[in-house]
Amino acid sequence: xxxxxxxxxxxxxxxxxxxxxxxxxxxARAGRSVTVYExxxxxxxxxxxxxxxxxxxxxxxxxxxxxxxxxxxxxxxLRLERHGLEWIHPDAPVAHxxxxxxxxxxxxxxxxxxxxxxxxxxxxxxxxxxxxxxxxVRAAEDLAPELLGPLLxxxxxxxxxxxxxxxSLLSATRLARLAFxxxxxxxxxxxxxxxxxxxxxxxxxxxxxxxxxVFAHGFGWPMARGGSGRIVEALxxxxxxxxxxxxxxxxxxxxxxxxxxxxxxxxxxxxxxVSIAGDRLPPAYRRQLLRFRFGPGVFKIDWALAGPIxxxxxxxxxxxxxxxxxxxxxxxxxxxSVAAGRHPERPFVLLVQxxxxxxxxxxxxxxxxxxxxxxxxxxxxxxxxxxxxxxxxFAPGFRDLILARSTRDPAAMQAYDENYVGGDINGGxxxxxxxxxxxxxxxxxxxxxxxxxxxxxxSTPPGGGVHGMSGYLAARSALRREFGSRRAxxxx
Numbered sequence: 196x197x198x199x200x201x202x203x204x205x206x207x208x209x210x211x212x213x214x215x216x217x218x219x220x221x222x223a224r225a226g227r228s229v230t231v232y233e234x235x236x237x238x239x240x241x242x243x244x245x246x247x248x249x250x251x252x253x254x255x256x257x258x259x260x261x262x263x264x265x266x267x268x269x270x271x272x273l274r275l276e277r278h279g280l281e282w283i284h285p286d287a288p289v290a291h292x293x294x295x296x297x298x299x300x301x302x303x304x305x306x307x308x309x310x311x312x313x314x315x316x317x318x319x320x321x322x323x324x325x326x327x328x329x330x331x332v333r334a335a336e337d338l339a340p341e342l343l344g345p346l347l348x349x350x351x352x353x354x355x356x357x358x359x360x361x362x363s364l365l366s367a368t369r370l371a372r373l374a375f376x377x378x379x380x381x382x383x384x385x386x387x388x389x390x391x392x393x394x395x396x397x398x399x400x401x402x403x404x405x406x407x408x409v410f411a412h413g414f415g416w417p418m419a420r421g422g423s424g425r426i427v428e429a430l431x432x433x434x435x436x437x438x439x440x441x442x443x444x445x446x447x448x449x450x451x452x453x454x455x456x457x458x459x460x461x462x463x464x465x466x467x468x469v470s471i472a473g474d475r476l477p478p479a480y481r482r483q484l485l486r487f488r489f490g491p492g493v494f495k496i497d498w499a500l501a502g503p504i505x506x507x508x509x510x511x512x513x514x515x516x517x518x519x520x521x522x523x524x525x526x527x528x529x530x531x532s533v534a535a536g537r538h539p540e541r542p543f544v545l546l547v548q549x550x551x552x553x554x555x556x557x558x559x560x561x562x563x564x565x566x567x568x569x570x571x572x573x574x575x576x577x578x579x580x581x582x583x584x585x586x587x588x589f590a591p592g593f594r595d596l597i598l599a600r601s602t603r604d605p606a607a608m609q610a611y612d613e614n615y616v617g618g619d620i621n622g623g624x625x626x627x628x629x630x631x632x633x634x635x636x637x638x639x640x641x642x643x644x645x646x647x648x649x650x651x652x653x654s655t656p657p658g659g660g661v662h663g664m665s666g667y668l669a670a671r672s673a674l675r676r677e678f679g680s681r682r683a684x685x686x687x
Contacts, residue, residue: 203454204230204440206673208666209447209471210462210652212240212614216430217269217663218460218651221670223437225680231439232453234446234613238431240462241612241620242661244422247601248499252563253556254601255423256497256611257620258661259547259565260516262288262407264426265414266339267662278429281420285552288416290514291383292589293521298508299379301387305332305412312380320380327374328408330358335413342406343664345640345656346631359409363402367391368527370401378522384408385526386518389543391625392490392569394534395527399627416516420553426661450475450648458673460649462666464614464622465634468643468650475645483635487654490625491533492605492618494578495567499598503562504548506590515552519544519566519585533569538576542568544585561598572617573605614652622653633658641669642676649673 204227208219211233219229237243241257248254264270265282284303292298299315302308305328309321331338334355341348341356350356362370367388371381388395388404410416419425431441447453450472461468465484469476476484503512511517520526520543529539546566550557557563568582579602586593603611605618614622623629633640634654641649651669653659674680 202228204228204456205678206458206460207232207453207456208460208462208651210240211238211441211443212462212612212652213242213427213430213661213663214651214653214666215240215460215462216427216434217666218462218670219439219666220273220430220434220437221269221667222674223434223439225674225678227674227678229434229439231434231441232445232447233441233443236444238441238443239424239427240614242423242427244424247497248599251558252499252561253422254497254563255549255565256603258423259549260416260418261423261426261661262410262416263343263660263662265417266335266410267343267664268340269663269667273433275426275429275433278432280425280429282417283420283552284415284417285515286513287510288411288514289383289386289516289518290511291379291386291518292506292508292511293379293382294588296507298506298510299383300510300514301383301408301411303412303415305329308412312377315377315379318376320375320377323375324380327362328412331355331405331409332412334358335409338409339414342409343657343662344668347638359405360402363405364399365401366398367395367400367404368523370404371523381523382521382526385523386520386543389518389520389526389530392619392621393624393626394531396531397626399630402630403625418515418549418553421555423661447471449473456647458647458649458677460651460666460669460673462614462652463650464616464652464654465650466616467613472645472648475648477644480635480644487634488624488629489572489616489619490621490623491569492572492574492615493567493608493620494570494574494576494582494605494618495565495603495608496579496582497601498564499557499600500562500564500596501598502560502596503551504564504586504590504596505592508589511589512551515547515549517546517548519546519589530569533571536571538570538574538578538581540581541585542578542581544568544582546586570605570618572619574618575604575606577602577604621659623658625658639672641672647677
């Protein structure tokens with residue numbers, strides 16, 4: 196445990212996940228003294244690495260691939276490579292296999308993806324994919340800050356946002372069927388959209404497919420060499436260079452237990468904020484926070500493998516992220532079952548194979564893999580057999596390679612990271628209402644009605660992911676409101 200600072204800080208951050216660290220760095224770069232309090236022994240939240248199965252096998256207990264990291268204005272403002280962070284891009288961001296030994300890949304290049312979709316037998320779907328994504332991908336640099344922030348804001352690039360946003364208002368199933376003719380393109384879009392963890396027939400779920408596609412084509416879906424924990428190590432080093440302090444093994448149960456500070460930023464859920472801040476928050480605001488809804492949870496498996504996954508099709512070997520769910524109809528049915536509180540027999544599975552591109556994570560010749568499926572919030576069901584059956588479906592012989600496995604159900608996910616309420620890794624249900632009003636209806640969703648108290652977790656815009664934007668934007672709000680600063684970021 197790091198000792199608290201000798202002098203009182205200008206600002207305090209509670210929680211040292213990526214958003215809490217981003218808030219602290221943003222405040223420190225603006226010249227403010229900052230102390231971060233973390234309840235666990237190590238910082239990192241959902242971006243840590245550990246030997247979960249066998250010695251020498253490095254796994255990511257939570258986040259492994261980072262589709263929003265290189266699009267994030269916060270990460271782009273830093274030079275984390277000087278702290279040893281190295282991003283690895285797989286040959287293709289995403290692969291989607293089908294029965295019969297077929298697969299389609301989403302390539303970094305929009306043109307190459309279109310060619311592959313045409314070659315897959317989808318008729319004109321390559322041209323249609325290019326038509327849907329060409330404008331947003333060209334404007335990816337302008338769109339990124341628009342998408343990675345509150346949806347209720349004055350857009351700086353209204354034309355680009357309109358081209359992205361109009362299709363995004365539809366449900367994922369509706370847009371997939373309107374935009375594409377063949378099963379390959381429809382399923383590829385459905386897999387991207389299923390990151391929403393919302394039934395794909397719901398309005399605005401197409402926005403996730405659009406955003407994930409833009410991030411894939413525009414920035415890539417990278418991983419950190421050596422594990423996601425390397426991202427946190429770099430952020431911690433950056434904060435240390437700026438004079439910030441992190442105090443670990445220090446649970447904050449009450450606001451009154453903290454030293455005085457002009458701003459306190461909480462990388463916690465709305466429920467936790469109510470518990471900690473108590474009567475400092477107005478009753479009406481507390482009631483709003485307690486009505487915040489959480490979405491489905493996840494059941495997750497990490498494997499130590501004797502060799503690479505034996506995909507029946509060639510495409511999945513080129514991608515770090517593989518979506519396992521078959522057709523649009525299968526994926527939509529699985530996600531609808533989860534939304535209705537049921538466990539699908541054939542769940543949609545998100546699988547990551549890191550060691551194909553980062554052999555440092557396993558002993559020579561051995562491999563790791565990571566997968567999860569969505570389940571009802573708080574579910575206690577064991578989905579091991581269902582997940583492994585989906586992998587075996589598209590990679591016969593996979594089970595024979597398993598040396599060891601580590602599983603986590605929603606309760607274990609929440610025990611690991613308290614922000615994952617009921618196993619919800621997105622920080623709250625991402626339906627259209629909570630996309631617009633997260634966590635409550637407000638022009639500044641980070642500031643609470645209580646002076647000096649801010650929320651900076653993934654329960655604020657833009658939601659889940661290792662991007663740091665919730666912390667960055669909350670810190671900018673605090674700098675404006677508490678310190679009168681119009682310059683939220685200065686050179687380190």
